Structure formats: C-alpha cells, structure tokens
Amino acid sequence: xxxxxxxxxxxxxxxxxxxxxxxxxxxxxxxxxxxxxxxxxxxxxxxxxxxxxxxxxxxxxxxxxxxxxxxxxxxxxxxxxxxxxxxxxxxxxxxxxxxxxxxxxxxxxxxxxxxxxxx
Amino acid sequence: xxxxxxxxxxxxxxxxxxxxxxxxxxxxxxxxxxxxxxxxxxxxxxxxxxxxxxxxxxxxxxxxxxxxxxxxxxxxxxxxxxxxxxxxxxxxxxxxxxxxxxxxxxxxxxxxxxxxxxx
Numbered sequence: 716x717x718x719x720x721x722x723x724x725x726x727x728x729x730x731x732x733x734x735x736x737x738x739x740x741x742x743x744x745x746x747x748x749x750x751x752x753x754x755x756x757x758x759x760x761x762x763x764x765x766x767x768x769x770x771x772x773x774x775x776x777x778x779x780x781x782x783x784x785x786x787x788x789x790x791x792x793x794x795x796x797x798x799x800x801x802x803x804x805x806x807x808x809x810x811x812x813x814x815x816x817x818x819x820x821x822x823x824x825x826x827x828x829x830x831x832x833x834x
Numbered sequence: 835x836x837x838x839x840x841x842x843x844x845x846x847x848x849x850x851x852x853x854x855x856x857x858x859x860x861x862x863x864x865x866x867x868x869x870x871x872x873x874x875x876x877x878x879x880x881x882x883x884x885x886x887x888x889x890x891x892x893x894x895x896x897x898x899x900x901x902x903x904x905x906x907x908x909x910x911x912x913x914x915x916x917x918x919x920x921x922x923x924x925x926x927x928x929x930x931x932x933x934x935x936x937x938x939x940x941x942x943x944x945x946x947x948x949x950x951x952x953x
Binding site: 733 | 842843845847849851852853858859861922925929935938941946
C-alpha cells in the first residue's frame with residue numbers, strides 16, 4: 716500500500732471549482748495571455764454560446780480564479796486576467812494534462828477529433 | 835506572462851474522468867487500501883445511495899481507474915482496487931488537494947462542516 720498525500724475535502728473543492736465544460740480552455744487562454752478581452756475570448760473558443768461563456772466566467776470570478784476589469788470607454792470594454800489564486804492552480808493543471816496525455820491518449824485524440832479542443 | 839505546460843484537451847479529459855460527487859472520496863479510500871469490498875465502501879461513505887455509488891464505480895471502471903473483482907463465494911463478494919492508470923493520478927490529485935488547502939481554505943472548512951467529507 717503506497718501512502719499518498721491527497722485527502723478528499725480539498726480535492727472535492729478543487730474539482731467543484733474546475734467543473735464546467737469550457738473552464739479548461741478559458742484557463743488555458745488566461746494562463747497564456749496577460750489579459751484578454753471578452754469579445755476576443757468568445758471569438759477564439761469554438762461553439763460556445765455567449766450566455767454560457769459569461770456564466771462560466773462569472774463562476775470563475777466568484778471563485779476568485781480570474782479578475783474582471785471594465786474599462787470606462789465607450790462602448791465599455793471588458794477584460795479578464797488570471798488571479799494569483801488561479802495561477803496557483805498551474806502545477807495541478809499541468810499534472811492532470813500530463814496524466815491524460817500519458818494514460819488516456821485515446822480519449823484525448825477523440826476529443827480533438829470532435830474539435831472540442833485544439834491543443 | 836509565465837509559460838505553463840498544461841494545454842486543455844488533456845485537462846478536459848482528466849476533469850471529465852474525475853467528475854462525480856463521490857469520486858474524490860472513493861479514490862481516497864482506494865488509494866489507502868489494497869482492496870475494498872463494495873459493502874464496506876458503501877458503509878464508510880456517508881449519505882451515498884447504493885445506486886449512485888454503483889454508478890460512480892461503474893464509470894470509474896469504464897475509465898479504467900479501478901478494477902472490479904467478483905469472488906465466487908456464496909453470496910458473491912465484490913471487491914474494488916485502484917488500477918495502475920488510477921494510481922498514476924496521485925500527483926495531480928495531491929496537487930489539487932494542496933491548492934485547495936492553501937488557497938480555498940474557507941470552502942474546504944465549509945464542506946467539512948456540512949459533513950460531506952471528513953479528512
């Protein structure tokens with residue numbers, strides 16, 4: 716029997732925070748860009764409805780993973796960026812990605828074929 | 835801008851595989867015990883309906899995270915143990931747990947207070 720450090724209360728919380736079809740792709744873009752405008756995010760995520768994307772972003776803002784910033788120009792411009800709390804998820808997200816690529820390669824390929832994700 | 839290794843196809847797959855209210859606690863017990871009998875698992879997980887627990891286990895078996903073994907005694911005994919693929923999730927699950935305990939302490943405490951998880 717191997718000892719393993721994870722328990723399950725924290726794991727439950729982390730998985731709840733990450734649940735949502737478009738959260739991985741949102742996080743991906745926010746990890747790779749300093750900030751991103753809402754209209755740009757909507758354009759680069761394939762097939763997502765505006766309402767659904769807004770709902771996902773609202774949940775992520777509520778969980779303090781991302782920061783929303785409204786610039787007072789006309790018409791108003793809304794930008795999102797990753798927070799410190801969100802950025803701290805990096806090692807866990809990397810480990811999940813590595814696991815999938817090493818152990819669930821077929822499922823990853825199937826998802827790519829459906830064009831639900833590109834990288 | 836920090837470079838980060840995770841992409842999002844694999845992340846999507848990993849989060850899909852882990853989605854389910856009782857999966858963290860099931861994984862926790864299977865990581866800590868060589869094997870566990872279905873009836874014992876049902877007893878130690880608070881409030882879960884038998885049907886729901888069976889459904890979760892079936893999904894995890896389908897994703898090859900766990901191995902189901904039926905012993906031919908009478909009445910039959912069903913045991914579960916973690917697979918190699920499941921065990922390989924250890925570093926990612928540990929990283930998620932650490933993140934939650936460091937960055938979402940209040941949510942973890944709230945969940946513990948609801949007695950939806952114990953450790």
